[in-house]
Amino acid sequence: MTAIDLSATIGNETFQHPLINAAGVWDETATEMNAVLESAAGGLTTKSATLAPRAGNPQPRYFDTDLGSINSMGLPNQGLAYYLDFIANTDTDKPIDLSVTGTKMADQIDALKQIQASDFAGLCELNLSCPNVVGKPQIGYDLEATKEILDRVFAFYTKPLGVKLPPYLDLQQYDAMAEILNQYPLTYINAINSVGNGLVVDPEAERVVIKPKGGFGGIGGKYIKPVALANVRAFRQRLRPEIKIIGTGGVTTGTDVFELILCGADIVELGTVVMQEGLDAFARINQELTDLMAAKGYQKLADFRSHLQEYDA
Numbered sequence: 001m002t003a004i005d006l007s008a009t010i011g012n013e014t015f016q017h018p019l020i021n022a023a024g025v026w027d028e029t030a031t032e033m034n035a036v037l038e039s040a041a042g043g044l045t046t047k048s049a050t051l052a053p054r055a056g057n058p059q060p061r062y063f064d065t066d067l068g069s070i071n072s073m074g075l076p077n078q079g080l081a082y083y084l085d086f087i088a089n090t091d092t093d094k095p096i097d098l099s100v101t102g103t104k105m106a107d108q109i110d111a112l113k114q115i116q117a118s119d120f121a122g123l124c125e126l127n128l129s130c131p132n133v134v135g136k137p138q139i140g141y142d143l144e145a146t147k148e149i150l151d152r153v154f155a156f157y158t159k160p161l162g163v164k165l166p167p168y169l170d171l172q173q174y175d176a177m178a179e180i181l182n183q184y185p186l187t188y189i190n191a192i193n194s195v196g197n198g199l200v201v202d203p204e205a206e207r208v209v210i211k212p213k214g215g216f217g218g219i220g221g222k223y224i225k226p227v228a229l230a231n232v233r234a235f236r237q238r239l240r241p242e243i244k245i246i247g248t249g250g251v252t253t254g255t256d257v258f259e260l261i262l263c264g265a266d267i268v269e270l271g272t273v274v275m276q277e278g279l280d281a282f283a284r285i286n287q288e289l290t291d292l293m294a295a296k297g298y299q300k301l302a303d304f305r306s307h308l309q310e311y312d313a
């Protein structure tokens, strides 16, 4: 029997395994990032970096439930220079995706100018969808702002760039956003960020479970898998085929990964499951995916990627 090949490519980067961490999960400090690289993850995403370090929102700001999680971290990170330095001094065969953002558009542009001017040549992910900066809407829900930032970025940025998108819920939103994204030389999109501004209630205490923003925050985990599947599928049907897709949202099993790839994902990110289970989740889910592919007779991801069938009674 031929060995099963789980490799996948985005831009010039080859991932030997298709599972990496979602930005914001086990990736703020060098210790955490090295642990991801040493795990069975196929690569590493950094915490979304801002120009200057940030402490983030007050605690408690993350809470686990049986079906997932809520967070309002508020972009705690060590600052862009720290992540550029970590990457420059890390010797690894695994791709590292540098996530970057800012609380103002001007800061996001400045951050990308620094990356453009640096020696870093890997994948970079512009986060257009943080739901947790107090008083700041998610750019990805504003078509004009999305166009403006991409116009400004691609006026100077020539390295491989992806965008992290918020979840969309209406088919017309996919049409409108895909029409914009198709106009730019994007290497990939990442769908989806957490489902912003949900609320988890503790019925016993009769209060919310996280402190920032009156308890509102981004929802991750099992709750959001159908939304992630829909976003990956809808964008795969609308984006130019050269724009690859990272599928993120609600994965806890190899079957979930299989479903996201069936919808069109090139690789898949793990978020809440790694927060709840730890880095061993990568090896477990890789194995579950391998077993499922073997049972179905698939040898590589391309054998079933985007092959989701419509219901045909």
Ligand code: RRO
Pocket (backbone or CB within 6 Å): 024, 048, 071, 072, 073, 074, 075, 076, 127, 129, 130, 131, 132, 133, 193, 194, 218
């Ligand atoms: O740091 C956060 O609060 C955060 C970010 Br930047 C994001 O993109 N998504 C999320 O759920 N939390």
